[in-house]
Amino acid sequence: MSQVTPEEMGITDLVVARLGSEQFKPIQRPDGAVGLGGEVHAKLWAPDGTLKQYEYGFNLVTDHGDEHVGDRMRLDATQIVTGMRLGTGVTAASKAGAGSFLGAYIATSQEALDAVAGGTDKGAGLGWRIDHVSTWIAGDITNGAISEVVLTDETPLTDVVGTAANTVARFVFPSTIDKQAGDSLVVTWNVDFLGA
8 A cells, every 4th residue: 555645634834934036936736636735935034124134934733723714614603714823943833743833833923914914816727815014113022043833713813923723824943033123024825725
């Protein structure tokens, strides 16, 4: 019996880390597979408006994230994604256990979504994209070792590390982000639903 990868089973996301111009890596899915995919973009802007750092790559949707998506398809009462949190932990992301939530929370880094998540049609046969965006403006936090970000459905959003039970997805950046007092950090989490 062959093993099925998490990507083939259904839910993943993408998050990237790069300096300079944006890059995009298309998500590969087996024909007819149903699942979530997408990417996370983290952009660190200097006070003068120049792009200092760009992070991008695949993340890992947690067990709670799988449950969250499934429940949204059957129960309108399930909490929607409410925001993001930042941390300095480096534990590898995992579906459950210590890697399924922030390893080392940065105090006061809980940030609500900038607006209600938007949805766009990617085109005939290409799926539907949901965008979650959170912005840490100049003065919000100052930290030279930002290494992880999570999507949370905690309601109301509070100044705590969060738990596996309210962490929808997590990503550990390939390179740490050094956010200085005058910098702004914008994290865009695109989630694509690619139905059969």
